[in-house]
Amino acid sequence: MSQNKIVRVDKTNPDVDIINQAAGILKTGGLVIFPATCLYGVAANALCGDAVEKVFQLKQRPRNNPILVLIKNRDQLGSLVAEIPRKACILMDKFWPGGLTLVFDAADGVSKKLTAGGHKLGIRLPGHPVAQALVNSVDFPVTGTSANLSGQPGCTRTEMLSLEITEQADLILDAGPVKGGAGSTVVDVTCTPPKILRRGAVPSSDIYDCLQE
Template identity: 35%
Template structure:
């Protein structure tokens, strides 16, 4: 771990500055959630459209009523069960939350991060910290302090270095504005765990009228173009792309673990069998293939169960149509 000067970070936040903070999911670019000018700096530094709402990080479930109104019982149940943890609840905005922070919406996204440094900062600061991922809008999320420094540089006033992120993909976002909950973004808490806690199935709609982070068609994207292919076609597609002159990076699934010698690729990432390990490493793998000079990345989607649902979501967005 590097610099974890909590007092300094609190001073930066209170002065309207930006602090990159570690969470269990990815590093966040934090500002005082109640300071519109500081929040505006987040959007400016990331190049993020101002109508994209930010997640407000709070110090514990006991602070829920400070930030949200009309909290359904099902939402309270999930907060008790999964906070601190990689779960974000979208609720009716409380009067404490500026519209600048919610992207102009009457809803607010709240979570309690499961990271000792983040929790220490929140408790010392005594307020909410608005924090999207600490990277340029649409690009690969950062899972180490070095990723933040490399991408945002002097745009961040202070980087709290809490080591590598344990989960590696963003939080699950649940629409909890009514009792009929739904998953708006798969993430670090699995659909199966949420359903078990609630005792009923949850929808994962492909589109939603509720605006939340991570819904842009192209998101989590490296510099290289990402193309998704069927596992059975991966080796042949890699060879074809290589013959066309591409510097190909390939995510090699464990089912093809014996194939590295037959894969005509510039760089190969061997995907872990464990979905936990895959999620933890996903963004690092994408950055690694960029750093090795790949212009094309070929990958297959994992089975969409457990954390595989979140990994598949991130890979689909990474492969989405890029802005012109």
């Protein structure tokens, strides 16, 4: 691994210059490995088809497997989703920012690469300070998929990243170990009632309790 790709970053108060360096890479279609609450992820400009394609190649990910995106605030939802159901608002109020990905009907202009040719898009407001700083540093949503080869376990520290990942990444933000686990809980809010697609950081019981209120 090229050591100059790896930049140590404070996990609670990331250096502005380092975040700006990462933002510059994202703005030019590059890939940045970053820490999220549970696992390290791959950030790319989610609105740039070529950048999204790089994420698929990096992960050796099947083209029928969609990629979730991270946003800096709920205002960005307007250009990404067809509608925001009431139940989605309840879940966002309770669990965002944090380990909950909500699956919406994608807006017409969203790249079919992100949705794997379908019509749904997973979106999350990140809780990790470095991930928050990264999405706040650019004017577009970024990809939030985990930094591992497709089908392989996620990485809780940069030392676990596979050679294929590190060789293709343009920058690796190393904030030390993250807590691990299954990543974000994924909930489809396009159906009634909302459906849990993947169990993860937010317990299913908390989701059900929130929706009953």
